[in-house]
Amino acid sequence: MSERVISFSDAIREGLTEAARRDPSVLFFAEGVADPTAVFGTLKGIGDVIGKDRMIEMPVSENGLTGAAVGAALMGHRPVISFHRVEFALLAMDQIVNNAAKMHYSSNGRHTAPIVLRLIVGRGWGQGPNHSQSLESVFAHFPGLKVVSPTYPADAWGLIMGSVADDNPVVFIEHRWCHYVTEQLKATPEPAPLDGPKCLREGRDVTIVASAYMTLEAMLAAECLKAGGIAAEVVDLRVIRPLVMAPIRASVQKTGRLLTVDAGWRSFGVGAEIVAQVVSEQFERLRYPPVRLGLPDHPTPSSRGLVEGYYPDARQIVDAVAGMLGMTEADLEPVRRELDAALAGRKVDQPAPAFKGPF
Amino acid sequence: MTNLPNQTMQMTLYRDMLRIRLIEEEIAIRYVEQEMRCPVHLSVGQEAVAVGACAALRLEDRVFSTHRCHGHYLAKGGDLVAMLSEIYGREPGCAGGRGGSMHLSDDAVNMHLSIPIIGSSLPLALGAALSDSLKNNGRVTLAFLGDAGVEEGVFHECANFAALRRLPIVFVCENNYFSVYSDIAERQPARPLLNVGLAHGLHTAGGDGNDVLAVHRDVSAAVERARNGDGPAFLCFDTFRWREHCGPNYDDDLEYRTGYDIEDWKKRCPVAAQERRLLESGTMSQDDIAVLRRELTEEIDAAFETARKAPLPDASKASLHVYAGVAS
Numbered sequence: 001m002s003e004r005v006i007s008f009s010d011a012i013r014e015g016l017t018e019a020a021r022r023d024p025s026v027l028f029f030a031e032g033v034a035d036p037t038a039v040f041g042t043l044k045g046i047g048d049v050i051g052k053d054r055m056i057e058m059p060v061s062e063n064g065l066t067g068a069a070v071g072a073a074l075m076g077h078r079p080v081i082s083f084h085r086v087e088f089a090l091l092a093m094d095q096i097v098n099n100a101a102k103m104h105y106s107s108n109g110r111h112t113a114p115i116v117l118r119l120i121v122g123r124g125w126g127q128g129p130n131h132s133q134s135l136e137s138v139f140a141h142f143p144g145l146k147v148v149s150p151t152y153p154a155d156a157w158g159l160i161m162g163s164v165a166d167d168n169p170v171v172f173i174e175h176r177w178c179h180y181v182t183e184q185l186k187a188t189p190e191p192a193p194l195d196g197p198k199c200l201r202e203g204r205d206v207t208i209v210a211s212a213y214m215t216l217e218a219m220l221a222a223e224c225l226k227a228g229g230i231a232a233e234v235v236d237l238r239v240i241r242p243l244v245m246a247p248i249r250a251s252v253q254k255t256g257r258l259l260t261v262d263a264g265w266r267s268f269g270v271g272a273e274i275v276a277q278v279v280s281e282q283f284e285r286l287r288y289p290p291v292r293l294g295l296p297d298h299p300t301p302s303s304r305g306l307v308e309g310y311y312p313d314a315r316q317i318v319d320a321v322a323g324m325l326g327m328t329e330a331d332l333e334p335v336r337r338e339l340d341a342a343l344a345g346r347k348v349d350q351p352a353p354a355f356k357g358p359f
Numbered sequence: 360m361t362n363l364p365n366q367t368m369q370m371t372l373y374r375d376m377l378r379i380r381l382i383e384e385e386i387a388i389r390y391v392e393q394e395m396r397c398p399v400h401l402s403v404g405q406e407a408v409a410v411g412a413c414a415a416l417r418l419e420d421r422v423f424s425t426h427r428c429h430g431h432y433l434a435k436g437g438d439l440v441a442m443l444s445e446i447y448g449r450e451p452g453c454a455g456g457r458g459g460s461m462h463l464s465d466d467a468v469n470m471h472l473s474i475p476i477i478g479s480s481l482p483l484a485l486g487a488a489l490s491d492s493l494k495n496n497g498r499v500t501l502a503f504l505g506d507a508g509v510e511e512g513v514f515h516e517c518a519n520f521a522a523l524r525r526l527p528i529v530f531v532c533e534n535n536y537f538s539v540y541s542d543i544a545e546r547q548p549a550r551p552l553l554n555v556g557l558a559h560g561l562h563t564a565g566g567d568g569n570d571v572l573a574v575h576r577d578v579s580a581a582v583e584r585a586r587n588g589d590g591p592a593f594l595c596f597d598t599f600r601w602r603e604h605c606g607p608n609y610d611d612d613l614e615y616r617t618g619y620d621i622e623d624w625k626k627r628c629p630v631a632a633q634e635r636r637l638l639e640s641g642t643m644s645q646d647d648i649a650v651l652r653r654e655l656t657e658e659i660d661a662a663f664e665t666a667r668k669a670p671l672p673d674a675s676k677a678s679l680h681v682y683a684g685v686a687s
Contacts (some may be wrong), residue, residue, distance in 0.1 A: 026390045027493075030678050046375065049675065051510065053493065054493075056489070059516070059519055061481065061513075061516030061517075061519065061520060063512070064481075064482045064513050064516025064520060065482070065516070065518060065520065066482070067479070067481070067482020067483050067485065067513065067517075068482045068483075068484055068485040068489055068520065069486060069518075071423075071482060071483035071484060071485060071486020071487045071488075071489070071490070072486040072487070072489050072490040073486070073492065074471065074472075074483065074486065075486070075487050075489060075490035076488075076490065077490050077493075079486075094476060095482060095616055096478070097482060098474070098476050098479055099474065099479060103455060103681050104681070104682065104683045105680045106454055106457055106458050106462050107454055107457075107458075107680075108453075108455030108457055108680060109455075109679065109680035109683075110468075111471075111472075112683040114683075115617060117580045143681045144681055144682065146682070163375070166684070167683035167684045168683050168684070172432055235492060238586075242682070249481055254402060285584075287392070296472050312663075357501035
């Protein structure tokens with residue numbers, strides 16, 4: 001395959017198509033599984049490749065059909081269920097938590113439930129309290145579930161295939177704004193094992209751990225911090241559960257400073273778990289108390305007036321790093337200039353200046 | 360009654376009910392030893408539904424059950440030692456001691472799962488039926504639920520989807536009128552339970568759940584319809600739980616069932632009714648029944664002893680099998 005630029009959502013579609021083409025046991029469940037939009041285009045055309053009978057139109061019965069997917073998985077199928085928003089999966093928590101997560105354990109290792117639950121996180125354009133929750137820490141709480149949340153297209157492609165191939169229930173969280181991320185693909189990706197974080201950028205001064213859209217903010221912040229003479233290391237979580245701490249530990253061992261950026265609420269978040277593990281085992285290596293960023297303790301408001309400052313962004317990350325490193329305003333000035341240039345024209349409630357609502 | 364099963368089948372139905380009765384009465388007796396350290400939901404009095412329904416299935420047909428699963432598991436042919444070992448929390452238990460009495464399963468006989476959350480096993484059964492229908496393999500799935508299962512939203516989700524896709528699934532509702540201490544009259548309006556199935560476009564049938572022949576007839580018809588691609592069914596059988604919701608005792612001193620003629624229900628014992636039928640028709644003699652009881656008692660005593668003597672699982676194994684594909 002020649003080099004080409006691909007978006008995250010196309011990568012998901014192509015990865016799913018390829019996974020289903022290779023394995024005839026793969027089924028797709030979704031509301032509107034074959035409608036004209038096909039879950040933001042991510043399932044478009046798959047039925048033409050693998051046959052319409054493997055595309056199961058899901059009545060608006062989240063718990064029933066998630067359970068049916070688990071039951072079909074028990075009989076040898078590999079269902080992929082897509083929810084247009086994370087919140088719809090909350091109606092299926094009985095099946096996800098009580099049955100899927102415990103299927104292997106409760107049967108003493110005899111049964112498996114290889115299902116993929118695609119949960120899409122909304123943000124912006126007024127999504128509001130019930131259409132924009134990033135609940136990775138909720139799902140990551142349950143032993144037996146795997147939780148995956150990629151940022152970049154090549155990773156999304158590999159990890160969605162890896163999730164389909166995995167013998168466990170996988171909660172695959174896609175940030176809607178990541179769907180617009182593009183990347184130059186050098187080769188056709190292969191299934192990626194669900195093996196944890198990846199260090200995206202090396203640096204000696206501070207470790208920034210983030211996932212999904214927050215990784216993009218962290219990368220922007222790290223790029224701008226360079227102008228202030230700061231080398232930030234950025235670790236993209238990719239796989240939140242099982243949480244593989246080794247790359248994070250290695251980074252903190254080097255930098256002595258840890259900043260976590262949650263896509264969800266800061267309290268009881270993924271960052272809280274990571275900070276706890278680092279403090280417990282690398283206390284003596286820390287040169288500054290770890291800092292956590294994340295959403296403040298209130299639901300997501302709809303209005304762009306109210307949502308101002310709600311989401312952590314590159315500015316907040318830069319400010320946090322400045323505090324940890326004792327940067328002065330003079331140190332920060334070139335960094336802020338870089339930030340201003342990078343963020344010119346950006347609106348708080350849309351993923352890119354060219355974006356037109358709704359979605 | 361038309362289409363009476365032949366004599367061998369009639370005796371098998373009796374034997375299977377008697378066996379479940381004797382096993383559960385033995386659990387009740389031995390429970391005081393405090394060695395079975397998990398909840399038990401006995402189905403004494405309800406044996407006809409489990410046995411009549413499972414006798415309508417082939418070995419390759421599937422069963423999914425609830426918290427009150429002993430009878431379903433045994434009627435489908437589940438291994439007795441594995442069941443008792445699970446209740447005793449022992450290593451050879453069907454779930455290795457991870458589940459307890461509410462998680463009975465035996466894949467060798469396609470008794471796949473029992474799930475303690477009301478209604479929670481229904482979609483799993485639905486998915487099995489969906490999988491079988493995609494494979495067009497002629498298998499039928501039977502999903503047991505109680506009267507309270509109909510109160511769960513997920514039942515309606517499953518009934519809707521089963522009817523929509525004409526899946527080979529038979530929902531068998533055991534109406535024992537009580538969810539723990541709560542009377543169905545306090546939980547549901549006064550309408551026939553079967554109407555719920557009708558509203559979803561399911562084939563419906565049912566009635567006396569203490570008559571094993573009636574249950575067997577209705578379930579057999581529904582299973583054959585499902586197998587032939589004529590769609591799913593909702594069957595409802597009225598019966599009565601003799602003992603407490605959870606545990607080995609009688610609890611009618613609590614007076615929560617005073618609106619029901621409990622003694623009459625016990626007079627209509629499903630095991631005794633089938634025994635009378637066999638005696639009256641001359642299919643079995645009192646001596647035959649005594650021999651059968653002795654054989655069953657010997658098997659059951661031996662199974663209890665085997666289970667009780669089996670080792671407890673080692674605590675070091677508690678962290679195994681959280682994820683598939685992970686060695687330890």
